[in-house]
Amino acid sequence: MGEFDLIARYFTRPVQRAALGVGDDCALLRIEPGMQLATSADLLIEGRHFLSTVAPDRLGHKALAVNLSDLAACGARPLAFTLSLALPQAEAAWLEGFSRGLFTLADAHGCELVGGDTTRGPLAINVSIFGEVPAGQALLRNGARPGDDVYVSGRLGDARLALEVFRGMVSLPGEDFDRVRLAMECPQPRVALGLALRGVAHAAIDLSDGLLGDLGHVLQRSGCGARLDVDAVPRSDDLAAQPLALQRLCTLAGGDDYELLFTAPAAKREAVARAARAAGVPVTRIGQVEPEPGLRLVDASGQALPNTWSSFDHFLDPSRS
Template sequence: MSLGEFELIERYFSRPVSRAALGVGDDCALLAPRPGMQLAVSSDLLVEGRHFLSTVAPDRLGHKALAVNLSDLAACGAEPLAFTLSLSLPRADPEWLEGFAAGLFALADAHGCELVGGDTTRGPLVLNLTVFGEVPAGQALLRSGARAGDDLYVSGTLGDARLALEVFRGTLTVPSGDFERVRTAMERPTPRVALGQALRGIATGAVDLSDGLVGDLGHVLRRSGVGATLWADALPRSAALRALPLRWQHLCTLAGGDDYELLFSAPAAQRAAVQDAAARCGVGVTRIGQIDAEPGLRCVDAEGQALDLQVRAFDHFHSS
């Protein structure tokens, strides 16, 4: 028996809500942020073949679809509240839907983020999520807050998602155990939600790394009206990535994309506070450079020598 649209929604995506005032079932959801809080909103579109491979397991796709949105809330220092899901499907496959919903709701429950609405239709596999969070008024982390003299940090490690993609493409090979680890980094990223909240009042500016370090740092530099010096050899990377030639390490860490780590700036006087916040959240952070008054981005090696690296950020209308 085939599933209809409304049966599909009722079976896989209708759940009671407790934080939202009204969830799935009406023309609009109703959200009521707590007094003194601002609403943080972000939306992401994921298209099969562009943002994810057709071979990805449905539970992993459900996880990633929400994770990339939660990562935006993390970069703002916001606490997740609710989300909507619009889903285009070639067909209503119960087994696929079961797995997708399981992965989606496992991450949603871990962050207290409720599904409150959306839409479904028949078509190519496309996912669109809009996530809502709340942050104390005036305390949101912004791309425009970096100041000359600030330290530059990144959470976690960089480049594994790009490494996995290159293995799928047949460009690189890695041992099977390493491949499973880097594939997990690509398909099940960890949004740094707790760290983003812990950095409120400490970090001066922040962005999540979705399109590559060079490109996403460029957004911060332009919005803040500053430049930066990046220590390429200090970028945190996995053992699997370190085993590759240096040019591949640079490509994956600087322009890889899909890392969903936090890149943030903070005054030098806050170094101990940054490390304490990271330790409380169980996340490693690495100082990878500094913010400069001089515009532009300069990449240097461990000896301070400038590197001429021809890398660029992912762009949907320029990338193949």
């Protein structure tokens, strides 16, 4: 199968919203008056961002999901994306599964493929995504204010727990492992929640590298600090059954959660609750923004905890895949 046969067979579809999609030198996107274009890109490398054992349909899902999560954190509505693939070889079965997972998620969010590139090489996937947000309404990292509540969506830590199972550090029964592996391989981007939080949240970020590190980005950009109740961070029953030290590692520094962390004024707690109900996504209040810089951790009883956890960094943590 040649490069252009591969593209035509697995990745060419009629566009609905774009002015021009796959097949020309550039795609053309229509942007409504009064809207700003939001764009993001993520590169996934085999052995670094995903294991060789992942099913191709799940990999297709995740490749787009991590980008949709960036749009969600900005409060942007998805429009279109491009896909660049490096493949060791063109295997029909793999491509069929990958494209199925990719397009199932794309269709669910009205986001269409409009271009990209393919080449031979070690397996690598790059998606660039485009969305739109009303001018001046984007959720950003620099908007947190003292007195804001700190929230997270969903539950944290299952993806890291699955990784610890793959590493041989933890043992889980089959059904339990299947659940946490699903969280690792098929994260659910919180696009609807991001849209519902426009005009409610002051700041937002998606959780890709670990709660403490990503919250740290918000606090640094916002010029403030926070108090965080580490035991209030929501977790699954599978993770809650593990030793407390492992629970805290997975929820605070695990990464790969792709939930939203956001801040909002205490006066808007009911508005936050309405946004969560509208999006069908649970949210949990886990702390408060404070004027003093730095992140202060406490347990359920209010006792101070030392911050001994570190979030993922590609160039400082070579052991993690």
